[in-house]
Each structure stands twice: as structure tokens, then as C-alpha cells.
Amino acid sequence: MLKDWFQKKPRYATLSPPAAEPAERREAIPEGLMNKCRGCGDILLSKELEKHLKTCPRCGYHFPLSAPERIGITLDEGRFFEYDEGLTSLDPLSFPGYPEKLARMQEETGLREAVVTGEGTIDGRPVVLIVMDSRFMMGSMGSAVGEKIARAMERAADKRIPVVLFAASGGARMQEGILSLMQMAKTSGAVARLREAGVPYISVMTHPTTGGVTASFASQGDIILAEPGALIGFAGRRIIEQTIHQKLPDDFQTAEFLLKHGMIDRIVHRKDLRAELSVILQIHGEEALHVGRATL
């Protein structure tokens, strides 16, 4: 089904309060019109923030985007053909309160799960797009998230369409226990198939990318990009502080920290991201191969 998710709405939709955590959500005063920047503390008009793709024009702070917002600013005209939209997790462990929590998150976010997958184009070039949404249970990976990612990558391998993935996740979904951990192996299998097919996979790490998602598909991209200031790491900061009993540097586990240590390819400001993805797709496109052959 072809969905014009954003065509009829203003391009970046109404600015919902940007925070993932309820505590921070309360800071957005008055709701919908103005937002306090979590980088510099300035009060930003929602309209101004929208114009800058939800980044602070003063300090460059990147506010988290919902999956629909991300799809809207990444694909041509926000046109998106969604895969597996009805797919959800079950409650394999009969974990106390989990089905209720899932239902509440679905209600709150309008999403069925913490990832949205599908197809669209960037400057006319097809991509399989995989977008996580940190509003939905911290973007945690349960069976449904793993399954949707695996299926999207398999379709991409079959159709030979490059994959662009936006990671935003707190890691594993505890409520699915060991089955959540096994999604790391499952998605790794899907990435292995992409590699075998020679289909490019571009991983974009956004705030936050942590835990089991960092330790699996998000770190397996042929090309790994990150948004400025994004928290990216494996273990939680507090656990590390408890383990080593010392204060961590301010830039610890940021995109900049990872770049410095050689873990990612590039940090890209959100305003440049679509254009850079377009260049990457162009370089990996069929026509680029033909140009190469012609000049040989």
C-alpha cells in the first residue's frame, strides 16, 4: 500500500514535544509552540525548529525525531511504501505488564512497533528504509523489531536495493528476555545476506544508539554515519561509572568520541544528511558502475 504520509500535512508535521522521557517532556512550555533547547537552553519557536529539521539553529543540538518525521525528511516528498505494518511482538515470556505496555505505547505513538520499515526514493533512487523510533519503549529490540529488520533487509537483498537504516534504541527489550538477545544474531544473519548479495547497507546512528543495537546491526553497516552529539555506546554510562569508580569525559559515548576512536565513518549534520545519502546512493548506483566501465 502506498502511503502519502506527509504530503497533505505540513512537511514536518506539528511539533510534538521532542523528549522521549516524560520528565523532559514537561520542559516543553508552552506545549507545541515553544521548545527549550537541551543543548544551549535557549527557547526556540516551534516554527523555527521545524525549519531547521528539529536542530537548534544556535548550538546545533539535534532533537530526536519520530520515525514518521524521519521518513518525511529523508524520502522524496515523504512518499513511503510500508512493509509489515501490522507486525507486532507477542508476549513469549508472559512478562508481567508487557501486553499492557505494548498497547499503551501503540496508543501513544500511533506505531505498532519500535521500527518502521519500507521503501521509497531519495532523489529518485530507490532505498529500503529502516527507521527506529525511540519513543516506542526506548526503541528497544524485541522479536517484532528483529523480524521487521530482517525481512526488510532480505527484500533489499532480493531486489538489490540499498538499505538505509536509522538506529535509535536503548538496546534489548528486557520483556522478551533471551529472545530479544537472539534478535542480534537474527539481524546479523540478514546483514550477512546483504553483504553476500553485494547490496550496500548504510547505518545512521542517531540519539540514542546503545546496547544490543550498537552491538549488532547498527555497527554492521558498510558505511556508518552518525548525527552530531548522538549518544552511541554499548554499556550504560552509570554502570560504567559504578564499575571503574571514576568520572568519564564529557564527550564519552558521543558520536564525536566514536569518530575520534575510529569507530564510524562520518558525522553528518541533519541538514546535510539527505544530500549525503543521495551521493552515497549515486556512487553505489548502477549508472555509476556503467560510467566506470565506459572510461576503462
Next chain:
Amino acid sequence: MSGELPFEKPLVELERRIAELRRFMETEGIDLREEIARLEERAASLAREIYGNLTPYQKVQIARHPDRPTTLDYIRGCLDVFLEFHGDRCFGDDLAVVGGIGLLEGMPVTVVGHQRGRDTKENLMRNFGMPHPEGFRKALRLMKQAERFRRPVVCFIDTSGAYPGMTSEERGIGMAIAENLLAMIDLRTAVLCVVTGEGGSGGALALGVADRVYMLEHAVYSVISVEGAAALLWKDASQAPRAAESMRITAQDLLDLEVIDGVIPEPLGGAHKDPETVIRRVKEVLVRDLRELSEVSPDDLRSRRFEKYRKMGRVFEG
């Protein structure tokens, strides 16, 4: 008895009393055989009751028992010969992971595994069995080497998790685990895995993507430590026993969830009560499976392994 666990106390006290009576009988020359026999019977039934009804959290305690056999014990006990190899050829040699090559009933194998210490000194050297990236990269290097020479790989899992420290993050712990998962799912050689103690999260899975995965009877395997889960769910690490119940972390749970292929029974009270027996049982399983899998082509092994993990998880198509 050293290293007794809290729930073993009634049994330990009973055994102490029996020992006292024996001593008393010898020194004082009074016949207490009847009383001793009665108590011994009670001890045996108490042991069956305690060990036959272990709660998930009691299993966690057994899985972490310091006297439980470690990876090197299994290697020494199972292999005819073993050469330990060191280093990731990049940064260093992480002693929280051991690996090397050897012969198992005459069959060439590569073995890798987490290695924790028995005492404080050894644990400091082994970083309590919590690997840095270079540990996982050493394991990966040895697994790729095994693939080149068509040697099966045996992995022993025994870790509370990857090391959560600054040095780990600086050197890309997430990347290292991710690379291992990608390589292991794709390995064109047989991979067997035994969770011998605690299987903690991504640091365990980084050595755990295998054709067949076994757990010892009292081993546990979880996505997050029970203390970590309790802290997240109830903001209270002392709720670990409750978390252990909800998380489904025992060997029996994982067999039900079709995440593992079998459970290897332990002696009454746990592997540490009789290491020889449990090591022999592990060896029997490894030898049997290696013979079976040697009949399967490398490409079939790889595609079956892919299919196995592809099916994991429970979803609903709405």
C-alpha cells in the same frame, strides 16, 4: 564444606551435625550408628528437596559459584592435547578469553571461551571473565583460522558480560561484538557451544552463535543480568530474585523457548560438587555432535545455522 550457598544452609548444618556425631562416637566410644543413619537419610532427602526445586535465582548463585569448573578445566578435561594461542594481532591479549587448537578424541578442534578466575588474584588477571574488545577479536581471529582449515569450533560461555568500562568503549566493544555475530552466523565450519556458567548478554552471544548450543543444567543465560533487570524494572537491585523469575533465564526455560538444543545434567548440587562427572558428560556431547556435523558440508552448516536463528522470536501478523 567451603563456598556454601545461602539456601544450602540447612543441609550444611545437618552434615556438620552428622560429622560431629561421628567424631563423638569415635572419641567417646558410644554407639550412635542408628542416629547417624537416621540423619543421613534426612540429609539425602533434604538434598533432593533443595536441589530438585531450585529457584531461578538459586541457579544464578550456582552458575556463579567460584568452584564451578571454568573453560580451562573443560579444555584440560576434554581435549587430548591443547595449545593456547594469544592475542588479537591488533591491540593485545585479553586474558578474559582463552583460545587455541587441540585434539578432541583425535579430532582437530579450535576452542575459545570466556575465562574467569577462581580467586581474587586470578580474577583480577582475568578481569572476572569480562572481555574487552580485543578478547572478542582474539576469538574471532581463531574462528576464522579454524574456518580456513575446516576445523570445527567449540565455544565455552561463562561470563557476566562484556566489560562495562571506558577502555572497552574506547576500543569499540559494540563493534567487536557485532563483528563476531556477523562472522559466526556466516562461518563455513561447524560451531558448537556450551554455556557452562553464566551467559551474560551480548558478551556471551559474541561467542554463542552456533549450530548447536547446550547449557549445563544449572547454567543461566540472559539478555541482562538479573541485578541489572531489577534495577531497571523496580529501581532496586535487591529484587534480583524476582527478576530471575520473570526473565526466564534457566536452561529449562531456554529449551522451552527453542533457543538452545539441549541441557547437560549436572551432579546433585551443581557441577562444582563433582567436576569430573560434568566434564565427562560435556565431552560425550561434543564428541557425538562433532562426529555428526562432520558429515555436513560447510555450506549446509552455514545455511542451516542461518535458518535456525532466522526463526527465533515470536511475532504476530496483525
